[in-house]
Amino acid sequence: MPAAVTTPAAATMAAGDVARLRARSRRRPRLVVAALALALVAAVGVRVLLGTYTVTLPDFVSILGGHSIPGASGARFIVLQDKLPHAVLGALAGLALGCSGAIFQLLLRNPLASPDIIGINSSASLGGIVALAFFGASGLGLAAGGLAGAAVAAVVIFGLSVGGRGSAGNRFVLVGLGLAVLAAALTNYVLSRISIYQASDAAIWLTGSLGQANWGRIQLLGVVLAVLLPLVAALSRNLHAVSVGEDLAAGLGVPVGATRWGGIALAVGLAAFAVAATGPITFVAFVAGPVARRLVGGTHTLTGAALVGGVVVVLADFAAGNLIPGGRLPVGVVTGIVGAPVLLWLVAAAQRERS
Amino acid sequence: MTSTSISTHPPATAQNGAPEFAAESVSLGYGGRDIVKDLSFEIPAGRVTAIIGPNGCGKSTLLRGFSRMLRPRTGRIRLGERDVARFGSREFARTVGLLPQHPVAPDGITVADLVSRGRYPYRGMFSRSSRDDDAAVAWALEATHTVELTQTPVAELSGGQRQRVWVAMALAQETEVLLLDEPTTYLDLAHQVDLLDLLVRLNRSRGTTMVLVLHELNLAARCADHLVAMKDGRIACSGDPREVLTRENLSAVFGLDASVLDSELAAGPVVVPSPRRDEA
Numbered sequence: 001m002p003a004a005v006t007t008p009a010a011a012t013m014a015a016g017d018v019a020r021l022r023a024r025s026r027r028r029p030r031l032v033v034a035a036l037a038l039a040l041v042a043a044v045g046v047r048v049l050l051g052t053y054t055v056t057l058p059d060f061v062s063i064l065g066g067h068s069i070p071g072a073s074g075a076r077f078i079v080l081q082d083k084l085p086h087a088v089l090g091a092l093a094g095l096a097l098g099c100s101g102a103i104f105q106l107l108l109r110n111p112l113a114s115p116d117i118i119g120i121n122s123s124a125s126l127g128g129i130v131a132l133a134f135f136g137a138s139g140l141g142l143a144a145g146g147l148a149g150a151a152v153a154a155v156v157i158f159g160l161s162v163g164g165r166g167s168a169g170n171r172f173v174l175v176g177l178g179l180a181v182l183a184a185a186l187t188n189y190v191l192s193r194i195s196i197y198q199a200s201d202a203a204i205w206l207t208g209s210l211g212q213a214n215w216g217r218i219q220l221l222g223v224v225l226a227v228l229l230p231l232v233a234a235l236s237r238n239l240h241a242v243s244v245g246e247d248l249a250a251g252l253g254v255p256v257g258a259t260r261w262g263g264i265a266l267a268v269g270l271a272a273f274a275v276a277a278t279g280p281i282t283f284v285a286f287v288a289g290p291v292a293r294r295l296v297g298g299t300h301t302l303t304g305a306a307l308v309g310g311v312v313v314v315l316a317d318f319a320a321g322n323l324i325p326g327g328r329l330p331v332g333v334v335t336g337i338v339g340a341p342v343l344l345w346l347v348a349a350a351q352r353e354r355s
Numbered sequence: 356m357t358s359t360s361i362s363t364h365p366p367a368t369a370q371n372g373a374p375e376f377a378a379e380s381v382s383l384g385y386g387g388r389d390i391v392k393d394l395s396f397e398i399p400a401g402r403v404t405a406i407i408g409p410n411g412c413g414k415s416t417l418l419r420g421f422s423r424m425l426r427p428r429t430g431r432i433r434l435g436e437r438d439v440a441r442f443g444s445r446e447f448a449r450t451v452g453l454l455p456q457h458p459v460a461p462d463g464i465t466v467a468d469l470v471s472r473g474r475y476p477y478r479g480m481f482s483r484s485s486r487d488d489d490a491a492v493a494w495a496l497e498a499t500h501t502v503e504l505t506q507t508p509v510a511e512l513s514g515g516q517r518q519r520v521w522v523a524m525a526l527a528q529e530t531e532v533l534l535l536d537e538p539t540t541y542l543d544l545a546h547q548v549d550l551l552d553l554l555v556r557l558n559r560s561r562g563t564t565m566v567l568v569l570h571e572l573n574l575a576a577r578c579a580d581h582l583v584a585m586k587d588g589r590i591a592c593s594g595d596p597r598e599v600l601t602r603e604n605l606s607a608v609f610g611l612d613a614s615v616l617d618s619e620l621a622a623g624p625v626v627v628p629s630p631r632r633d634e635a
Binding site for chain 2: 013014109240241243244252253255293
């Protein structure tokens with residue numbers, strides 16, 4: 001009986017080793033999430049204090065404290081009714097979009113399965129435009145229209161892609177792409193049927209814009225996030241558990257169906273309310289997840305993705321206001337311009353890693 | 356007795372009477388079509404059973420039935436005295452482990468992380484990993500000789516390493532029954548033998564009931580105590596590999612013209628397809 005006494009040292013492992021490994025593998029994600037949270041605060045600070053109308057930090061604090069600035073009576077209005085709402089609404093919309101995209105990508109195991117690609121956002125836009133154009137809706141009504149559009153889209157996509165065997169993720173993306181084209185066509189149709197004034201307002205909303213930011217929208221989106229994000233946190237372990245594949249997950253005792261539908265419902269809700277508040281800001285939901293994954297060193301992180309989304313939207317909005325002298329671009333234009341190359345870089349980097 | 360490092364960890368579940376798995380006139384299928392038809396058989400507890408048969412005969416479908424992925428249309432599948440449908444999902448997952456055919460690891464996941472996913476059925480909603488979890492993961496890594504790989508991303512592993520890691524995940528689940536659907540596909544012969552020997556060792560040391568769907572007949576004969584040959588959704592024959600792998604059965608089940616040698620070298624039957632006849 002050889003090797004009865006000694007097993008090679010390298011081949012043994014104790015529970016303590018596993019615990020140590022686990023602690024080590026958590027360290028970087030935690031640091032990255034903390035850094036991203038700070039980055040989001042910093043981005044909001046930059047957006048509020050700098051730019052075409054700069055505000056000093058002491059002035060900002062005293063404005064927040066309810067005082068006016070002597071010698072600059074407009075400052076209070078600009079900060080409270082323009083700069084701060086832009087920054088806060090941008091941050092909230094970014095958090096919602098980033099988180100929504102990462103849930104879809106995790107659940108469907110496909111980086112292309114983000115709400116802006118598979119037609120959730122464009123269907124939410126269609127719902128919003130219909131509510132805006134035919135019912136004169138705004139605020140809550142617009143959100144309801146967006147939510148209805150997104151929910152219908154999700155049900156249609158899932159109805160057509162779940163069931164049968166094989167890669168549901170791929171089918172989902174293909175069906176979603178088709179739906180996105182359909183929703184865009186219908187949106188254009190609606191735009192062609194309404195007055196030119198309505199249409200120009202709608203067009204700005206459709207590019208994704210924080211121009212209409214106000215405290216009412218912030219309140220609505222803030223409440224939605226306060227309800228949905230804790231639910232995402234509660235579901236997060238199961239969402240990650242399902243990412244080993246639905247068969248294997250079911251074999252591990254994960255409630256696969258409930259997790260899938262719960263995750264979809266949360267992701268649709270997050271995307272739809274963000275779209276209702278700001279219009280479909282492109283590429284944020286798509287890019288946030290992969291960028292966050294690279295930052296934490298490979299694994300999916302919903303918190304990280306949400307924070308990346310927030311940082312991206314706030315910084316893009318800052319750029320949108322300051323890139324062109326005297327002008328102001330809709331934030332969606334900037335995220336599109338920046339997001340597309342990031343997508344290409346991600347694809348290229350992934351290819352290089354694989355080879 | 357003392358030679359294997361495998362028997363070190365599991366004190367709790369090492370039991371002498373694993374529950375017996377049985378199908379009772381079970382029909383299984385997708386859409387309107389039955390793939391497994393009115394099939395009854397018992398899986399010997401604590402043994403290694405290999406299911407063989409031609410492509411499309413219903414092997415994998417049967418395994419999906421045993422693992423509750425697919426609900427029987429008629430009949431029932433029982434584990435011990437209970438219908439498997441009566442088990443809670445966690446309870447079932449602590450008793451029966453499944454390794455599906457082509458598992459795909461989540462992006463960026465490391466070996467240690469993947470293997471610890473096997474502990475899902477033991478964790479509470481918000482509770483952290485316990486010492487038991489860590490011990491099970493450590494044992495699973497050790498048993499599959501993947502300790503050196505713990506911090507490697509699964510995507511960077513070779514096919515043989517990857518398959519061992521998936522087995523490690525299933526082991527970390529600490530189940531009394533393990534169902535494996537073609538665990539050796541895409542592996543070269545050496546790695547196939549390696550993996551199957553690992554499974555047999557686990558069976559011998561822990562009494563884990565193993566059920567494998569296998570394509571390679573000689574390897575099935577090599578590792579299995581019990582062979583089940585399926586054809587057209589039914590069991591064509593079953594029993595000791597020597598009884599099942601005969602010239603007549605191979606012809607009837609696979610339509611294969613082959614001789615069966617009883618080789619002392621292989622310590623079991625060896626299937627040798629008849630020489631090819633070049634037709635002029």
